[in-house]
């Protein structure tokens with residue numbers, strides 16, 4: 145396959161960026177999108193140009209490091225992560241636009257790499273349980289109803305990639321935060337911090353400068369892990385409950 | 393092995409530090425948070441929605457002739473009597489509605505500003521439908537705010553009314569308004585905006601208040617569509633009836 149790429153290039157956070165056009169040839173439909181970019185970068189290095197910076201780590205869809213808005217879609221046209229997106233989703237001769245996540249809470253570090261540490265600070269505000277450490281507790285000591293366990297698992301699938309923020313017209317982090325809050329709030333292990341968790345994590349989310357939720361649903365459409373839109377309603381319910389209880 | 397004092401020490405050392413600075417009051421937390429402001433929007437929106445349902449039912453009385461319609465207008469002023477003084481109940485409703493409009497508009501303004509700031513850079517590759525709901529809510533909201541002012545000046549105070557505005561003769565006043573082309577245009581555009589606003593707003597408010605979940609989603613969407621349709625069709629039927637001479 146031969147492709148036309150238009151890629152966002154930006155030297156650093158403060159520099160002006162722009163789209164740059166590249167041609168890549170010899171792309172196999174079985175390559176992942178990141179391997180296609182690797183091919184581009186090899187060409188660039190051989191030509192003595194600076195390679196395109198992009199985030200990646202596991203390349204198997206579980207770490208949440210890869211990002212990229214591809215033709216306007218976070219993680220591209222398939223419901224998966226960019227590392228698991230294959231070039232067979234494109235056609236020979238296509239022009240593909242590649243841009244970084246866009247949100248003021250995710251400043252561009254370089255080219256396609258953005259700083260997502262805002263997510264870490266939301267997690268630090270309450271995405272933990274205060275169980276004593278030590279040897280693993282007996283698995284049956286704390287019974288968890290099956291629907292709660294399922295819900296916790298569903299929300300625990302969030303890999304913190306930030307596609308939800310990138311896709312949201314308001315740069316809102318509600319889907320991510322709701323995944324993290326619901327994951328622990330439905331479990332008995334999360335019960336001691338149930339109220340403070342949701343209040344503190346929502347406050348941290350607001351402090352980081354993410355936008356509010358207008359329930360457009362773009363986040364849930366973009367999420368590679370299928371975190372569903374009703375998770376946001378569930379977090380709102382937790383938040384309102386916590387403000388009523390007001391136990392801080 | 394003996395469990396010495398080190399166990400106690402370990403427990404101390406692994407305790408998670410809680411924030412110790414004095415916490416702001418719940419009201420402050422509520423108003424500062426994007427989730428709290430959305431709750432204000434949802435509640436005030438639902439109050440206005442309830443009012444609109446009553447309002448459209450009242451308006452449809454115009455099809456039963458001036459006698460019944462004017463008598464209804466009169467009843468609005470005597471409602472609550474003899475417990476309440478003449479017009480007091482009406483004024484209580486008006487004050488409540490004014491509070492709802494102000495609360496709604498102030499939250500809408502503050503949230504929208506925040507949302508726009510959270511997403512300062514647009515994607516080069518545009519996807520036009522991505523912000524459909526957000527944009528219809530904002531533009532629709534602005535149209536509604538302007539309409540509310542015009543509507544009160546037209547049919548409540550008579551300030552911008554054409555023809556001899558007469559308090560206590562609402563039937564004639566309504567016919568006068570809808571005998572002008574611009575009266576019809578303003579009104580019909582605003583009622584289409586109401587329909588679109590309620591269509592996303594009702595479902596959205598259910599999510600904000602935490603009442604939404606996957607099972608209820610279809611029912612909530614159907615209710616939102618039904619409400620929007622009934623309100624728009626009901627309100628628009630009046631100018632259409634005047635234009636076609638059914639009401640004169």
Ligand code: HEM
Pocket residue numbers: 356357358359430431433434436437438440441444493496497500501503504529530532533534536537540589590592593594596597598600601
């Ligand atoms: C003063 C005129 C109005 C303005 C400026 C306005 C503006 C807005 C905006 C911008 C939103 C979306 C805000 C967001 O999600 O961040 C919204 C939501 C909403 N509006 Fe309005 N609106 C107005 C009048 C009305 C009226 C007359 C009704 C009654 C039917 C209404 C009902 C709602 C509801 C139910 C919501 C959903 C709240 C939520 O998502 O939780 N609005 N409004």
Ligand code: SF4
Pocket residue numbers: 301302303304305306307308309319320323363366367368369370371
């Ligand atoms: S909710 Fe989905 S899109 Fe958002 S960070 Fe988690 S996995 Fe990524």
Ligand code: FES
Pocket residue numbers: 199200201202203204205206207208209210225226227228303
């Ligand atoms: S690189 Fe780990 S999820 Fe894509």
